[in-house]
Amino acid sequence: MSKTNELPMPKFTKVRYKAWALDRMTPSNEKTENSYFLSNEQGIEISGISTTYYQLDQELIDQGVILMSVIDAQKKHSELFERLRGQVVFDETDQLTYQNAHQFNTGIFLYIPSHVTVHDVLHLTLNQLATSEADFVARILIYVGDNASVNILQTLNTIGNKVTKASIVVEVIASESSSVQFNSIDALKENTSAYINRQADVRSHAQLDWHNVAFNDGQVVTNLVSQLNGENAISHANVIAITHKKQTQGFVTKVINYGRHSVGHIFQRGVILNRSNLIFNGVGKIIKGAKGSDAQQESRVLMLSRHARGDANPLLLIDENDVTAGHAASVGRIDAEQLYYLMSRGLSEKTARKLVIRGFMGDVLAKMPTKASKQYVIQAIESKLIDEDK
Amino acid sequence: MTTLKIENLHVTVADKEILKGVNLIVKTGEIHAIMGPNGTGKSTLSQAIMGHPAYQVTQGSIYLDDKNLSEMSVDERARAGLFLAMQYPSEIQGVTNAEFMRAAINARRDEHNQIDIMTFIRKLDEKRAFLSMTEEMAERYLNEGFSGGEKKRNEILQMMMIEPKIAILDEIDSGLDIDALKVVSRGVNHMRSDDFGTLMITHYQRLLDYIVPDFVHVMMGGRIVKTGGAEMAKKLEDEGYAGLRDELGLDITLTDEDAD
Numbered sequence A: 001m002s003k004t005n006e007l008p009m010p011k012f013t014k015v016r017y018k019a020w021a022l023d024r025m026t027p028s029n030e031k032t033e034n035s036y037f038l039s040n041e042q043g044i045e046i047s048g049i050s051t052t053y054y055q056l057d058q059e060l061i062d063q064g065v066i067l068m069s070v071i072d073a074q075k076k077h078s079e080l081f082e083r084l085r086g087q088v089v090f091d092e093t094d095q096l097t098y099q100n101a102h103q104f105n106t107g108i109f110l111y112i113p114s115h116v117t118v119h120d121v122l123h124l125t126l127n128q129l130a131t132s133e134a135d136f137v138a139r140i141l142i143y144v145g146d147n148a149s150v151n152i153l154q155t156l157n158t159i160g161n162k163v164t165k166a167s168i169v170v171e172v173i174a175s176e177s178s179s180v181q182f183n184s185i186d187a188l189k190e191n192t193s194a195y196i197n198r199q200a201d202v203r204s205h206a207q208l209d210w211h212n213v214a215f216n217d218g219q220v221v222t223n224l225v226s227q228l229n230g231e232n233a234i235s236h237a238n239v240i241a242i243t244h245k246k247q248t249q250g251f252v253t254k255v256i257n258y259g260r261h262s263v264g265h266i267f268q269r270g271v272i273l274n275r276s277n278l279i280f281n282g283v284g285k286i287i288k289g290a291k292g293s294d295a296q297q298e299s300r301v302l303m304l305s306r307h308a309r310g311d312a313n314p315l316l317l318i319d320e321n322d323v324t325a326g327h328a329a330s331v332g333r334i335d336a337e338q339l340y341y342l343m344s345r346g347l348s349e350k351t352a353r354k355l356v357i358r359g360f361m362g363d364v365l366a367k368m369p370t371k372a373s374k375q376y377v378i379q380a381i382e383s384k385l386i387d388e389d390k
Numbered sequence B: 001m002t003t004l005k006i007e008n009l010h011v012t013v014a015d016k017e018i019l020k021g022v023n024l025i026v027k028t029g030e031i032h033a034i035m036g037p038n039g040t041g042k043s044t045l046s047q048a049i050m051g052h053p054a055y056q057v058t059q060g061s062i063y064l065d066d067k068n069l070s071e072m073s074v075d076e077r078a079r080a081g082l083f084l085a086m087q088y089p090s091e092i093q094g095v096t097n098a099e100f101m102r103a104a105i106n107a108r109r110d111e112h113n114q115i116d117i118m119t120f121i122r123k124l125d126e127k128r129a130f131l132s133m134t135e136e137m138a139e140r141y142l143n144e145g146f147s148g149g150e151k152k153r154n155e156i157l158q159m160m161m162i163e164p165k166i167a168i169l170d171e172i173d174s175g176l177d178i179d180a181l182k183v184v185s186r187g188v189n190h191m192r193s194d195d196f197g198t199l200m201i202t203h204y205q206r207l208l209d210y211i212v213p214d215f216v217h218v219m220m221g222g223r224i225v226k227t228g229g230a231e232m233a234k235k236l237e238d239e240g241y242a243g244l245r246d247e248l249g250l251d252i253t254l255t256d257e258d259a260d
């Protein structure tokens, strides 16, 4: 671990997170028999370091699909796992990637061979057991082969309420002509300070879309990156976030166009309540030679409290002439006229706000792949609003 | 029967007194029209009744039956039976028209007696068809990208869905083509009953050919200066406000004094 000191901390512009001490973690070995969320879905649930739920169609197993905890993967498919790991998020990028690479002791491995289509939504549920003071250090590694396709719902949850830290690194390889819908709901609890880093290697003619619902209650920095490494690679990186109470959530959402005619769109929507902070950094980067590529981004923040702080910082870094690019960013308050209009039809202020917020986040909400996940998002918006003293 | 009773109402906007003692009684079963020059305070009156926070009541009172509206929030007034079709309806992204109307209806019902989705859809389809609105309108975001005429029609659709006791229609006819004017009028006439009263603000006598009022009021300089029957609107159309002002001997400057 000597190296950690030489590497920089990752950069989250305008987010002050040093005091969270995310570079010092002690991985937890908490185990359990309980599964907390899944009961008859396709997928896997990992709680602490235990696999507490597993279900995968025999047909998929026969086609060579691998779904298991990283602990099992390191035993049963160690060569494959080690070959793929660290290809998208390099171990030595910064202190936090280095730390995760050397300390993770739980997580999920998913391998989908070429030409395999997974029809059902695949649930990847990762639960931090905050029942001791130790931290949660997890890794998710996903390989999707050529022409394969999958729709994933990955959730992050906290069980228990001890004061802890968490580091979660997710690597996705979307091989040529594959299609990946990566939906995630981050719902870590108030006492967990976390670093989340999701990155995808999107190869030629592949499409990978993120729909990230960032509804954590604690202090969190999130890095979401699509590397468009092949010709015609496409990625839409969509994020919705709510911050409340005194929490801070900071984001760097980034798409890098390496491939010709690659398309990267960032879309972020955030709502800020109480005394919380929400910072969206959007980065669109086009590398020289990525002719005909497209980088667009839109980040909007809605402040529902006078004491809140919000930022939306767009950044376009373009080294190629033959491209299209654009950005829009805004930080606004809920429009008093809109609220008045809704209330003049009899809606209480609370209901009116809820409708406006839900509407504000509607595009990503609509993309949630299951009824349960949609319902969760709606429910979570309501419960965060309840805490708002108005 | 429900009565909206406005007495000696004074209203200030941005530190300027706009209404200077309005008296008006609207009962269910009655149709009232208010006419008057631009900037005279007609919308101010409607916003003050609804409770827009920018409009301060400094004197006088507004009662809906025995309820003192000044003590009620905007949404409470709405649930008590008031409705305001606004001159400039807001656009709200992300909230569909249908979702909004259902929420508005449910806000009037108790938690255990919410309107069931089929009943709601049937009602919406019926009213929508009555107003010749497309099915797609219901699923569009609230007023977003609606044309001026579509917004007005949508205000009437909301009114028909919510079924208020007293509706204030602020220039519901402005920007409507002839056919749309007929459709919107049909909507209002359809509501006409002993349980429904309306106060229409308009600049054009033409609307009153379709929705024949029981009373016409003229507002000038922040007061109602004259009240008459439907025939008064015709006379105004011919003689203009300056004629009426001079006839009444009022000392008011009209914005477009030198227009003709």
Ligand SMILES: Nc1ncnc2c1ncn2[C@@H]1O[C@H](COP(=O)(O)OP(=O)(O)OP(=O)(O)O)[C@@H](O)[C@H]1O
Residues within 6 Å of the ligand: B013, B014, B018, B036, B037, B038, B039, B040, B041, B042, B043, B044, B045, B054, B087
């Ligand atoms: N929110 C506001 N802020 C500042 N001034 C206002 C506001 N609302 C109304 N006023 C002013 O009050 C006066 C009356 O306006 P109001 O909208 O009530 O007129 P109106 O009779 O409805 O006119 P029109 O026929 O043009 O609709 C005008 O001078 C207007 O500029």
Ligand SMILES: [Mg+2]
Residues within 6 Å of the ligand: B042, B043, B044, B087, B170
């Ligand atoms: Mg007006």
